[in-house]
Amino acid sequence: MKALLSNRGALSNILKKASWLGGPQDQGVLRALNQRPRTRPPFSTKGLTFASSFVKRAFTYKCTECGEQSPQWKGRCPSCSGWNTLEKAEVLRETAKSSGGGGGGGAVAAAAAAAVRPLGERIRNAAPTISRPRTGWVSSVSQRPQRLSEVGRNGYGSQWRIPLRGANGAELARVLGGGVVPGSLTLVGGDPGVGKSTLLLQVAAMLGPEPAIGGSDEEDADEEGPPPAGEAVLYVSAEESVEQVGSRAERMGLRGAKHLFLYSATRLVEVLQEIVAMQPRAVIIDSIQTVYLDDVTGSAGSVSQVRECATALLHVAKRQGVPVFLVGHVTKAGDIAGPRVLEHIVDTVVYMEGERHQAFRLVRGIKNRYGPTDEVGVFQMEESGLQAVANPSALFLSDRQMARNASSAVTVAMEGTRPLLMEVQALTSPVHQGPPLRMPNGIHRNRLSLIMAVLTKHVRLRLHSVDCHTNVVGGLTLTEPATDLAVALAVASSYFERPIAQNIAVIGEIGLGGELRPANHIERRVVEAAKLGFTTVIVPATRAPTATGRLAGVNIIPCRTIKDALEAALGPSVTQNRAPHFEQQEEEENGFLG
Known part of the structure; x- marks a missing residue:
């Protein structure tokens, strides 16, 4: 049977002699079979190898916002956290071999x-030549391992930067x-x-x-080549x-x-x-x-x-x-x-x-x-x-004299090795309807909620019924815990409607128990505040500096709790009085009920 299938002429003769092939359609089939060009018998492909396709088709999902690619669709981009930004796209991947690291x-x-x-030649006596890139991002440019003590001699030496x-x-x-x-x-x-x-x-x-x-243009024209x-x-x-x-x-x-x-x-x-x-x-x-x-x-x-x-x-x-x-x-x-x-x-x-x-x-x-x-x-x-800016602290506090009655506090934050004075402002107002608002600008929202919870718990402030807005002057951002005390005093100043004196600076971290924790580089912070005319500095009692040497003439007030700091900044009887706007609120409520 295999021989008949391979020999097209013999198959055609057998079909012609068959008695059941008599119709015009059958004769057409025979003519088409005879007119089809003959080919050689198929040969075996065993032992032969063929090159694989150079280009492979593949699909990926690409984020339209950041370009992140994912093999499968996701509702949220894992890179930029954008929703519904992954779109299906067809890519062509070459299967060529990479000769080194880094693709x-x-x-x-x-x-x-x-x-x-x-x-x-920039640095070395001879520019390094590399025949092929090695594995990794940085290819080796030395012919042999070098001793650590010899690296500086062959490199930049004293002119490293x-x-x-x-x-x-x-x-x-x-x-x-x-x-x-x-x-x-x-x-x-x-x-x-x-x-x-x-x-x-x-x-x-x-x-x-x-x-x-x-x-000048004449001098620029001479510089050619x-x-x-x-x-x-x-x-x-x-x-x-x-x-x-x-x-x-x-x-x-x-x-x-x-x-x-x-x-x-x-x-x-x-x-x-x-x-x-x-x-x-x-x-x-x-x-x-x-x-x-x-x-x-x-x-x-x-x-x-x-x-x-x-x-x-x-x-x-x-x-x-x-x-x-x-x-x-x-x-x-x-x-x-x-x-x-x-x-x-x-x-x-x-x-x-x-x-x-x-x-x-x-x-x-x-x-x-x-x-x-x-x-x-x-x-x-x-x-x-x-x-x-030669003196950033003075620039950030340049407009502070224009708002003497504002509820604000000045703190000293460490940005690297540089102390910077920052002003924190706060505004509280009674809530007449709905939940209270917390709108921080330059302060992390969770940090503000923690400080307000401490004030409510340990100082008995009714902050659950007021809206609180805070702002750091100059568009700065408070990231250091040592600035907590300034935020707390600014909120309390607006709550009691008592401004903090212009010559007071505050430094300290607030714990959950209402205690004040020490800050690093406390002496450098106080010195920076004294340079800008602050004569009184409220600091935590632990590791509080003494007013000697460079701090001579500065009134340093150590405090152990947030309640002590409020009394030092706003007065000793402030924690015993009611806020003025709460008295007005109670009068309005009594009049409405009556």
Whole structure:
């Protein structure tokens, strides 16, 4: 039977002789069978191998807000916590083998380093050459293990950090730990419009070898050709054109920054080649969510693109010894957009804080492998850019004299190694209908509820029947427990309608039992308050400083409980009197019932 099926001619003859094939339809079948081209007998494919498909089709669910990808649909995005933001999308995944760690980012960085020959040598006597990327984010650039005592001789030695010039540079260097570390990767995040691009444009001017103020067009015309290795600063803008960045730089007075080179590109391969060719002093990428790699799936800003682009920049920064600054966008929740691994890849994470309608800007260090992580730089936004604030405490309290009868208290918070004086305001009003409101601004809601519960329990304040609004002047945020006492006294001042004296500052943490707990660096806090004219400071009794030495002339009042602190700030008989608005409320209720 198999022989008949393989021999088409024999099968046709047998069918012709069959008596039951007589109709015109059957004859048509025979003609079609004879006209069909004959083929060779099938051959066995045993022992042969075929190449698998180069492209595989797959589906994923991608968040429209932050770009997070998930293999299955979820009602809430695990990255940005957005609801109903995951949409199904088809992706093409290449099955090509990766030659090193970090996926496509490491391979692209190695290709860029091999394609362009460096113009000069930054740090080491010979630029390291790498045949293929190794496993991990940072490829090995040494031929053998080095002794710890010899690393400083072959490296930077005493010039480990690149200094930042001027008062603005000194304020930012406080956050970075003393300067910019060569070969480091710094991520700068913040809300839209807070001043990230403005700050980094000023950083580019600070890193230059000469002052970047002044200059003329004739002098600029003479500066042609490639810059010397290690002197130029490359500012890469993937969101704006070169003309737009140049216009902002001219408005900020950076016209004479001859060392500053502007480059507008979104393909990261082109940027990496320019970095290797120029050998710049520093590189600024604005922003990491707008550049992309051709060999990585997903659009610019997706999780895979952000991860691989940051990995490629990390490879180039470590190999070339060039510090790289990255601008990072944030989500609705205030977190940096992209994968969490982005913050693990970089060496330093700096976050800019500040209200859009306020002129103050805080530059806070979140992560720093080369310095402290709790330092804060204070700047003020002006027409010429960000300007460092020499005395932040005096600036935050500048308008306090205009509201002498306001219910406010001044405290001293430690931001890193710097003490800052902050003013806390409170407003309480009787509740006529519905549950009471708690509206904190600059204070965590749970912390405010805890402080009000302590006042209700241990001082017998009827806060359950009042609305409470609190505010920290200047758009600042209270995160330290040592500021609890200021919040409690401000609320009590509004409750009893008795203002706190202008020369009183308070410091202390409140426990659940109503006790006052000591704060760190209490002497430095009191000294800072005394510098600004505060003659009386209320502190916890435990480890209270004495009024000697630098604290001579300061009236230090130690208190053990929150009740003692209220009597010291508002008067000894304040806890025994009723609040005026409660008496009015009772009269209104009695009149309504009568």
